[in-house]
Amino acid sequence: MTDAPPIIQIQNISKRFGKVTAVDNVSLDIQAGEFFVLLGPSGCGKTTLLRMIAGFELPTEGRILIDGQDMAGIPPNKRPVNMVFQSYAVFPHMSVADNVAYGLKIAGVRGGEVRDRVAEALELVKLGGYESRMPDQMSGGQRQRVALARSLVMRPKVLLLDEPLSALDAKLRAQMQFELSELQEKVGITFVTVTHDQDEALSMACRIAVINKGEVSQLAAPSDLYEYPANRFVADFVGSVNIFEGKLILDEPDKAAVDCPGLGKVYLNHGVTGPHGADVWVALRPEKIYLHIPGEGKAVKAAAQDAPDGHNFARGTIKGMSYLGDITLFEIELESGARLRVSRPNLSRHDQEDFTWDDKVSMHWRADSPVVLLG
Amino acid sequence: MAEQDWKANKRVFAAVSLPTLLWTLVFFVVPMAIVWFYSFGQNAGLNEIHVSGTLDNYKRATEWLYLGIFGKSFAVAALVTLICLIVGFPVAMAITFASEKWRPWLLLGIMLPFWTNLLVRTYALMILLGQQGYANKGLGALWGGASWVKTLVGLQPLPTWEPVPLLFNNFAVVFGLVYVHLPFMVLPLYAALDRLDRSLIEASLDLGAGHFRTILRIVVPLAAPGIVAGVMITLIPALGAYLTPDLMGGTDSQMIANVIERQFKKANDWPFGSALSFILIYAMFILIALQSMRRKAPEAS
Numbered sequence: 150m151t152d153a154p155p156i157i158q159i160q161n162i163s164k165r166f167g168k169v170t171a172v173d174n175v176s177l178d179i180q181a182g183e184f185f186v187l188l189g190p191s192g193c194g195k196t197t198l199l200r201m202i203a204g205f206e207l208p209t210e211g212r213i214l215i216d217g218q219d220m221a222g223i224p225p226n227k228r229p230v231n232m233v234f235q236s237y238a239v240f241p242h243m244s245v246a247d248n249v250a251y252g253l254k255i256a257g258v259r260g261g262e263v264r265d266r267v268a269e270a271l272e273l274v275k276l277g278g279y280e281s282r283m284p285d286q287m288s289g290g291q292r293q294r295v296a297l298a299r300s301l302v303m304r305p306k307v308l309l310l311d312e313p314l315s316a317l318d319a320k321l322r323a324q325m326q327f328e329l330s331e332l333q334e335k336v337g338i339t340f341v342t343v344t345h346d347q348d349e350a351l352s353m354a355c356r357i358a359v360i361n362k363g364e365v366s367q368l369a370a371p372s373d374l375y376e377y378p379a380n381r382f383v384a385d386f387v388g389s390v391n392i393f394e395g396k397l398i399l400d401e402p403d404k405a406a407v408d409c410p411g412l413g414k415v416y417l418n419h420g421v422t423g424p425h426g427a428d429v430w431v432a433l434r435p436e437k438i439y440l441h442i443p444g445e446g447k448a449v450k451a452a453a454q455d456a457p458d459g460h461n462f463a464r465g466t467i468k469g470m471s472y473l474g475d476i477t478l479f480e481i482e483l484e485s486g487a488r489l490r491v492s493r494p495n496l497s498r499h500d501q502e503d504f505t506w507d508d509k510v511s512m513h514w515r516a517d518s519p520v521v522l523l524g
Numbered sequence: 525m526a527e528q529d530w531k532a533n534k535r536v537f538a539a540v541s542l543p544t545l546l547w548t549l550v551f552f553v554v555p556m557a558i559v560w561f562y563s564f565g566q567n568a569g570l571n572e573i574h575v576s577g578t579l580d581n582y583k584r585a586t587e588w589l590y591l592g593i594f595g596k597s598f599a600v601a602a603l604v605t606l607i608c609l610i611v612g613f614p615v616a617m618a619i620t621f622a623s624e625k626w627r628p629w630l631l632l633g634i635m636l637p638f639w640t641n642l643l644v645r646t647y648a649l650m651i652l653l654g655q656q657g658y659a660n661k662g663l664g665a666l667w668g669g670a671s672w673v674k675t676l677v678g679l680q681p682l683p684t685w686e687p688v689p690l691l692f693n694n695f696a697v698v699f700g701l702v703y704v705h706l707p708f709m710v711l712p713l714y715a716a717l718d719r720l721d722r723s724l725i726e727a728s729l730d731l732g733a734g735h736f737r738t739i740l741r742i743v744v745p746l747a748a749p750g751i752v753a754g755v756m757i758t759l760i761p762a763l764g765a766y767l768t769p770d771l772m773g774g775t776d777s778q779m780i781a782n783v784i785e786r787q788f789k790k791a792n793d794w795p796f797g798s799a800l801s802f803i804l805i806y807a808m809f810i811l812i813a814l815q816s817m818r819r820k821a822p823e824a825s
Contacts, residue, residue: 205726225729238727242745251741252731296727303731 154217156181156307156339157202162211164197164363171197173363174211179307184333184340188350189360190386195343198360199309202341203232216306231300232309235316237292239284245271245295246280252303270302273332290321301336310342314349326352347387351375359383380524384432391433391489397423397521406460407431407521411487416460418516423523430522435492437518440479441511442503455516465489467508477501481510563798573794581799590783590800594807597780600694600769601762604701608709608758609751611702616713616750617743620720631714634707642704646771649700653690653772660687692774700768705761709754716750717743756815760808780804 155178164172171194179185187195200206202213204225213220215229231252240248249267258266271277274294284292293313300308313329314322330353333340344350350357351371359366359374359382366386367379378384381392395409405417407429415431423429456462468488469480477500479491491512495501504510563582565575584590619630637645652658664685671682690696720743728738744751766781773779780800787797 203726203730205729225726226732226734230730232727232730234723234727236721236723238721238723240724240727240742251728251733255732255737299727299731 153181155179156183156216157341158214158217159198159202160212160214162198162201162208162213164194164201164206165209170363172201172208175360175363175365176211177358177365177368179339179341181306181339182337184330184353184355185342186350186354186357187341187343187360188347188357188387189345189366191345193360194363195345195360196311199232199311199341199343202307203230203309204228229306230309231303231305231307232311233293233296233300233313235312237289237296237316239292239295239299241284243284244280245276245282245284245287248284248295249299249302252299256303266302267298270298273301273336274298275328289316290325293317293325297332301332301338305338307339307341310340312343312345314344314346322349329353351387359386361386376520378432378520378522381430381432381522384520384522389435389490389492391435391438392522393431393433393487395429395431397421397425397427397429400425405521407519411485412483412489413463413485414460415519416456416516417519417521418455421521421523423521427523432520432522433489433514433518435478435490436476436494438489438491438512438514440491440493440504441513461514461516461519463489463512465510465512467504467506467510470504470506472501477504479504479510481512559798559801562795563802565795565798567793567795570792581796582803584796585799585803593778593780593783594803597763598807600698600701600779601759601765604698604705604762605709605755605759607698607702608706609755612706612709612713612754613744613751615706616710616717617739619710619714620717634710634714637704637707642767645704646700646767649703650691650772653696653699655687655689655691657690659690663688691772694774694777696772696774697769697777697779700772701762701765704765704768705758708757708761712750712753712757713747714750716747716753720746752815752818756811760811763808764804 157179159175159177159179162172162175163170173194175194175198187198189195197206201208202215202220204220204223220228240251243251246267249270250263253263253266267280268277271279274297276291276294276298279287279291279295284295287295293316310329314325317325326349329340329342333353342350342353351374354371356368356370357374358368361382367374367383369377369379374383374387378387378390384390384392391412393409393412393415395407395412395415397405398408398414399406400421400423402420403418405419405421407415407417409415409431412431412433415433421429463483465481465483467479468482469478471478474495476492476494479493481489481491483489489512493500561575562573564577564579565573566578566580568574615634619627619634622630650657654660664687667682667685675681690699724742724746725738728742729735733741764781765779766785769777769779769782770785773782781804784797784800784804787793787800791797
């Protein structure tokens with residue numbers, strides 16, 4: 150990344166509530182200007198981590214540095230960060246302008262400058278002209294923008310967002326994902342967002358830290374996280390995936406093979422550097438499996454030719470279908486009895502008519518599609 | 525639908541509400557109506573009241589003597605309410621922000637006095653505040669200690685301790701009324717503060733406000749409905765307080781309820797007592813009306 154020092158340094162942070170360990174020895178650096186996402190299931194400790202950065206929780210162990218300064222003993226109202234709360238926490242007894250001006254007035258900004266900066270912040274979140282509105286006259290999405298403006302107007306070094314989109318409906322959420330990314334680029338402030346929604350994380354983040362049981366499971370860019378998950382938890386949590394247990398039977402610098410009792414022989418065109426005969430898991434994304442109409446045997450062979458004969462090929466029966474418009478999801482029972490999820494884009498208007506329940510189908514996948522996981 | 529039927533069925537509704545309605549009618553509305561009629565009457569013999577429609581009783585109630593006592597009752601009740609609010613708000617906040625484990629016990633502590641008869645509580649307080657009470661004994665011990673320390677460093681000892689008059693004066697009345705009414709203030713405040721979204725407080729801190737400013741600008745305005753409810757529920761009974769001024773007050777600390785009591789008993793002037801009672805009731809009506817107008821105002825704007 151850049152040579153500039155990280156804006157946030159989290160060093161060996163642990164947080165215990167009584168006997169429960171919410172955050173377990175986490176260390177990570179967040180770079181200035183980055184859109185950083187903490188992703189994980191509910192109760193994984195991601196919100197606790199965010200609240201420790203804001204100063205609402207004190208770490209049991211470890212330390213947090215913001216812009217090089219140790220935050221130990223510094224209360225929330227003295228930290229150079231601002232937070233957008235999950236419930237937005239817009240003050241209901243103040244107008245939009247008063248909400249946005251609240252922090253500025255405390256900071257000692259006076260008169261015309263307050264008005265200018267409030268107007269500027271509201272313009273930024275597309276709420277220009279809403280100054281005199283009361284929060285109860287606004288929709289959830291608008292209230293969130295007020296909360297955003299109220300934090301951004303403070304020009305913090307870091308903006309913390311706790312599940313910012315969870316209370317919005319699906320359409321608005323998708324729109325706000327774009328807007329948040331755009332806003333972040335425009336203001337250049339480091340954003341740290343907590344979410345349990347992988348779509349949200351993938352679409353907005355520069356980098357994502359996947360948190361599981363208080364620990365960082367993997368820290369990577371969105372596409373790396375999706376295409377090169379480091380372990381079963383990440384593979385399963387980020388996106389949809391088929392996971393099969395198997396034994397590593399071949400592992401050379403330029404090829405590898407895993408024998409999975411459930412799926413058959415899986416061939417990869419790269420090494421995995423695991424011990425021979427080790428128990429491993431193969432992860433295969435549903436969209437990376439090609440589905441063939443029965444009787445297309447020759448075509449399948451041709452398509453799967455980047456793998457040795459008998460590899461990366463499976464036969465099964467369609468046991469479940471769900472048509473989602475843009476894609477159709479198939480649940481296929483393999484000859485081993487295991488089930489495989491396959492998704493197929495509906496490229497033409499009639500694609501969904503190609504298959505039906507109990508059809509015998511064959512499938513193949515490319516040699517660079519499966520991911521071998523050691524843990 | 526089935527469970528809604530009873531609402532539609534007028535007979536069931538009547539059967540359920542009739543006992544309460546009858547009770548209220550016979551033991552509240554009718555006696556109040558009698559008192560109201562008496563207030564327009566005059567004594568016609570020892571046990572007879574002639575309701576003549578006269579306004580003399582109300583005229584007499586506007587004499588300076590009685591207006592003064594009304595005014596004083598208001599002042600005492602307002603002072604009691606103010607002290608309850610100042611003392612009760614931090615208590616309510618402490619309960620709200622106490623841990624889950626402690627909160628029920630703290631609430632129990634607030635409600636515990638209700639389990640004891642008011643008279644018993646008042647006498648207990650009197651034992652505490654009396655000339656030879658524990659409060660004076662404690663103060664005396666402190667005084668003695670201070671005197672001893674002075675002699676220790678070679679100074680003249682303090683003059684002998686004179687007990688402070690803590691009972692049978694206005695101070696005792698206010699003290700006793702605050703003691704009795706504090707739970708009435710704390711409970712509505714607690715109810716309002718408990719509903720407060722905690723993230724609003726955190727947002728205020730996050731935006732740079734200190735704790736004091738957060739309480740003043742965020743917590744107090746948002747607890748306003750609870751404050752108004754607490755003020756009303758404290759002010760109204762304090763205004764009509766009878767037992768505390770009667771037992772703990774001095775000759776100059778009678779409140780309007782004591783004057784009313786005297787009309788019905790010693791003075792045997794029921795019509796005048798009735799008129800005073802209704803003036804007090806009208807005053808409370810006005811207070812409640814003001815409160816409900818205040819509640820409606822934001823909707824109109």
